[in-house]
Amino acid sequence: xxxxxxxxxxxxxxxxxxxxxxxxxxxxxxxxxxxxxxxxxxxxxxxxxxxxxxxxxxxxxxxxxxxxxxxxxxxxxxxxxxxxxxxxxxxxxxxxxxxxxxxxxxxxxxxxxxxxxxxxxxxxxxxxxxxxxxxxxxxxxxxxxxxxxxxxxxxxxxxxxxxxxxxxxxxxxxxxxxxxxxxxxxxxxxxxxxxxxxxxxxxxxxxxxxxxxxxxxxxxxxxxxxxxxxxxxxxxxxxxxxxxxxxxxxxxxxxxxxxxxxxxxxxxxxxxxxxxxxxxxxxxxxxxxxxxxxxxxxxxxxxxxxxxxxxxxxxxxxxxxxxxxxxxxxxxxxxxxxxxxxxxxxxxxxxxxxxxxxxxxxxxxxxxxxxxxxxxxxxxxxxxxxxxxxxxxxxxxxxxxxxxxxxxxxxxxxxxxxxxxxxxxxxxxxxxxxxxxxxxxxxxxxxxxxxxxxxxxxxxxxxxxxxxxxxxxxxxxxxxxxxxxxxxxxxxxxxxxxxxxxxxxxxxxxxxxxxxxxxxxxxxxxxxxxxxxxxxxxxxxxxxxxxxxxxxxxxxxxxxxxxxxxxxxxxxxxxxxxxxxxxxxxxxxxxxxxxxxxxxxxxxxxxxxxxxxxxxxxxxxxxxxxxxxxx
Ligand code: ADP
Ligand code: MG
Numbered sequence: 001x002x003x004x005x006x007x008x009x010x011x012x013x014x015x016x017x018x019x020x021x022x023x024x025x026x027x028x029x030x031x032x033x034x035x036x037x038x039x040x041x042x043x044x045x046x047x048x049x050x051x052x053x054x055x056x057x058x059x060x061x062x063x064x065x066x067x068x069x070x071x072x073x074x075x076x077x078x079x080x081x082x083x084x085x086x087x088x089x090x091x092x093x094x095x096x097x098x099x100x101x102x103x104x105x106x107x108x109x110x111x112x113x114x115x116x117x118x119x120x121x122x123x124x125x126x127x128x129x130x131x132x133x134x135x136x137x138x139x140x141x142x143x144x145x146x147x148x149x150x151x152x153x154x155x156x157x158x159x160x161x162x163x164x165x166x167x168x169x170x171x172x173x174x175x176x177x178x179x180x181x182x183x184x185x186x187x188x189x190x191x192x193x194x195x196x197x198x199x200x201x202x203x204x205x206x207x208x209x210x211x212x213x214x215x216x217x218x219x220x221x222x223x224x225x226x227x228x229x230x231x232x233x234x235x236x237x238x239x240x241x242x243x244x245x246x247x248x249x250x251x252x253x254x255x256x257x258x259x260x261x262x263x264x265x266x267x268x269x270x271x272x273x274x275x276x277x278x279x280x281x282x283x284x285x286x287x288x289x290x291x292x293x294x295x296x297x298x299x300x301x302x303x304x305x306x307x308x309x310x311x312x313x314x315x316x317x318x319x320x321x322x323x324x325x326x327x328x329x330x331x332x333x334x335x336x337x338x339x340x341x342x343x344x345x346x347x348x349x350x351x352x353x354x355x356x357x358x359x360x361x362x363x364x365x366x367x368x369x370x371x372x373x374x375x376x377x378x379x380x381x382x383x384x385x386x387x388x389x390x391x392x393x394x395x396x397x398x399x400x401x402x403x404x405x406x407x408x409x410x411x412x413x414x415x416x417x418x419x420x421x422x423x424x425x426x427x428x429x430x431x432x433x434x435x436x437x438x439x440x441x442x443x444x445x446x447x448x449x450x451x452x453x454x455x456x457x458x459x460x461x462x463x464x465x466x467x468x469x470x471x472x473x474x475x476x477x478x479x480x481x482x483x484x485x486x487x488x489x490x491x492x493x494x495x496x497x498x499x500x501x502x503x504x505x506x507x508x509x510x511x512x513x514x515x516x517x518x519x520x521x522x523x524x525x526x527x528x529x530x531x532x533x534x535x536x537x538x539x540x541x542x543x544x545x546x547x548x549x550x551x552x553x554x555x556x557x558x559x560x561x562x563x564x565x566x567x568x569x570x571x572x573x574x575x576x577x578x579x580x581x582x583x584x585x586x587x588x589x590x591x592x593x594x595x596x597x598x599x600x601x602x603x604x605x606x607x608x609x610x611x612x613x614x615x616x617x618x619x620x621x622x623x624x625x626x627x628x629x630x631x
Contacts, residue, residue: 023384029213034385059122095166133174189219191383234332315357542593
């Protein structure tokens with residue numbers, strides 16, 4: 001007997017109907033879109049067969065036919081004629097204010113200083129980096145929809161591992177503007193590791209070496225039972241293939257007897273020469289040997305001459321740059337407390353890792369062959385596509401969990417300007433962590449919460465992320481309220497903080513979308529600071545804590561005296577007054593925590609009998625927990 005299948009109204013009778021999902025590598029120089037087709041991840045080409053979309057958008061002045069723009073190759077084709085309206089490297093501006101953008105003045109267009117995020121002045125008006133990125137994403141979305149002749153369900157988009165909240169949020173905003181549902185943002189190195197199927201191993205520690213057009217990133221990943229963790233990141237946000245182009249150009253001009261000329265060349269001439277150097281550099285990677293010379297003819301400086309280089313010459317002219325990448329690798333390994341021998345695989349990512357000299361140097365450093373058989377331009381997009389496929393449920397076998405870590409600790413301000421760390425740095429996300437706090441003063445009905453980021457013990461040394469208030473706490477004795485503060489970080493690394501008074505349920509929360517981000521150098525700087533100042537911080541913290549304890553003791557004693565001084569004899573009262581005066585005196589002059597603690601202890605002991613008597617009167621009170629400043 002045949003079994004009839006009946007489907008719910010509105011549901012597909014075909015259990016294998018697939019949702020169209022893609023992975024997108026939104027790169028500084030190039031962007032790509034990839035999808036899993038017939039079980040294999042592949043990059044999707046445009047109508048002309050090109051998979052790499054230059055991350056460039058040119059804005060045209062509004063005319064009678066409307067305002068137009070060109071994206072990708074069309075934008076780059078006209079860049080030299082119209083540099084001021086051709087936005088390139090916009091990724092460097094995402095989620096940043098102007099002064100946070102490295103070498104902002106050497107960008108070929110005008111970056112405006114605006115609160116929240118820098119913007120770009122173009123012939124079609126002021127554009128935000130989010131809008132520019134949205135143009136690139138929309139182009140890739142169109143490509144995917146044309147390829148599959150279907151609507152795009154969603155995408156996994158990659159971001160550098162060091163991207164902070166503001167940069168990740170800006171990326172999500174750009175996707176939303178392009179009409180793309182973001183299933184998840186994942187870190188670029190994690191995507192590369194997935195593309196190589198490293199997640200199929202049971203465990204391992206991997207280095208991902210990503211040398212692109214303008215940036216160098218090194219990430220150390222650890223895989224445990226199918227779970228990736230980023231254990232360290234490092235690199236140089238101002239070191240990439242462009243620097244190799246410049247170094248090669250300098251060397252070639254030197255040999256052509258035009259060494260000083262480039263300094264006074266026009267911007268267009270310089271850009272033309274740089275492109276030419278880039279062509280020679282790329283051609284040399286494929287040269288059959290070290291000594292084959294590649295040359296091009298230049299018309300510049302009122303003359304026509306020829307420049308040339310061999311692979312050996314390229315390697316020599318750029319050896320200092322490759323050495324810098326290895327310096328950053330060494331530092332990341334040190335941060336992760338790992339030895340070269342601990343690394344089970346090295347993944348090469350980014351177009352610049354095609355250079356044989358770079359590969360040799362990295363292989364030498366790690367003492368092992370590198371993973372290079374996937375196209376280094378495509379590997380990040382391919383991994384993102386595999387991840388998207390998995391999230392969409394298109395791949396029923398195999399569960400892959402992705403874990404990333406937050407780069408800096410998160411916490412809130414407590415009494416005395418101290419930081420109570422709630423989410424320690426390197427916590428894997430998504431994460432939710434809570435801690436209970438209480439009120440500092442009798443009858444306190446509101447709390448000011450101040451969310452901070454950083455490794456230092458004093459609020460003044462950390463970065464302020466957000467402030468919010470919890471109001472409507474019913475008046476209670478100090479220490480009686482139970483306020484649970486919860487930090488939630490979603491899979492994309494975005495933070496929300498909530499505070500709830502447990503007894504009454506009054507609640508307040510905030511989404512932290514910091515108006516501007518930290519650069520990776522700043523993060524590195526803040527971490528460095530916290531290591532070098534840990535000792536001083538501990539002492540400062542001890543003093544502040546001792547002061548907070550002393551103040552609390554004085555406050556509690558004063559309010560007890562006010563309520564129940566009739567329990568004391570005159571002598572007892574004098575003794576307590578004396579101890580209080582002594583503590584106040586110490587607070588004025590002391591620089592050592594131990595002095596304050598000794599005096600606080602004396603007052604506590606001196607009031608023990610009094611406290612016992614009050615207990616008998618049935619006015620016991622809890623004085624526990626940490627207190628948040630009163631408003
Ligand atoms: P990003 O991730 O920054 O967008 P890519 O990974 O696309 O950058 O890398 C772009 C860089 O790779 C450019 O500097 C380009 O010159 C360089 N590149 C591409 N192919 C080669 C090659 N065959 N040899 C050397 N460098 C190359
Ligand atoms: Mg890249």
